[in-house]
Amino acid sequence: MTGDQERDVKRIEARAEAARTNLFGRMAAIYAASRKQAQDLLQVGGGISIVEWRTLWDLHEGGPMTIGDLALTQSTDHSQLSRALPQMRQKGLVSMRQAAQDGRQTIVSLTDRGREAYQCAMPIMGTRRACLGDVFTKAEMEELIGFLDRFEAFVRRPAKDILWKEEVE
């Protein structure tokens, strides 16, 4: 009974080591670290948020687009943009207008001030990508992206599929 209540450092270390090879757990920690690094960098690059940076970048590269386009490009929920865009408009970074052809859509465009904000953050975020390019060769990066494609396909499977599949076997 008492033995079960004891803290066993070796056993705990073994557990931590096992966790290192758990892809799901690793993704959580790695993404959290990646996000924090981006936030820190953007603090230097004009004090904008990650969502704002993505939006400036997408609008700069893709030109004016709807909120749905932005959500699709960023693989995120449109609600995140619904919340961020009014603030960005207030800061003068983007302009928004109802689409002429389809009144449900909102067309978002970069303003001059938005372009300035992009130019301010871009070198910093570009440096980051350049540094990442020193960590992986082109071939390795392609391989990693390929792995991630497969992993993403897996995690997008509905929970049902995963449970059913095992039942059948």
Place this chain on the structure above:
Amino acid sequence: MTGDQERDVKRIEARAEAARTNLFGRMAAIYAASRKQAQDLLQVGGGISIVEWRTLWDLHEGGPMTIGDLALTQSTDHSQLSRALPQMRQKGLVSMRQAAQDGRQTIVSLTDRGREAYQCAMPIMGTRRACLGDVFTKAEMEELIGFLDRFEAFVRRPAKDILWKEEVE
């Protein structure tokens, strides 16, 4: 002027395609999907949260440990555990007591009910890992983990390092 205000579908599609090879952006979307899948599965496996599942699992494998041990094993902030553990104790899943050797520490242990909750969720989460094993060979998985080790080392670099490095070059 008007041209700049037009939504250009081809250009937007090109932007979305470019985003596919952006590791940072991909990580965000993939982890979000992974988390959602885990939440859905845990809904079936006893209705526990991800933090609760991790904690049950770690305690089951690693035995009684401190809150700090749990945070380290899960590579997460201790605050997350500080919030989750009182609820878990209230549900009767874990017991907590002040460490004898060090009064600052709290030793967390699995209760019988906690073991039951683990046994309930484990088959489902185990099935998930088994299914992932069908997606990657052992060698591929090792390679992927190796890539992630390197990526993690990169995203854990302080923002300063990344900016300074480029200045020097």
Place this chain on the structure above:
DNA sequence: AATAAATACGTGACAAGTCATATATTTTCT
């Protein structure tokens, strides 16, 4: 021994995601 520094944990505030639901506008069907 007394003080200073480090450590463990609790808690408030926030960012970035998710979903569900509501509303306005289009599109489709009869």
Place this chain on the structure above:
DNA sequence: AGAAAATATATGACTTGTCACGTATTTATT
């Protein structure tokens, strides 16, 4: 044309993660 279905966006509620700061306890220093 009118009704029904689909779509685009807004919004509230929630989870998972971060940091900063406060307090209690332990360890180190003088």
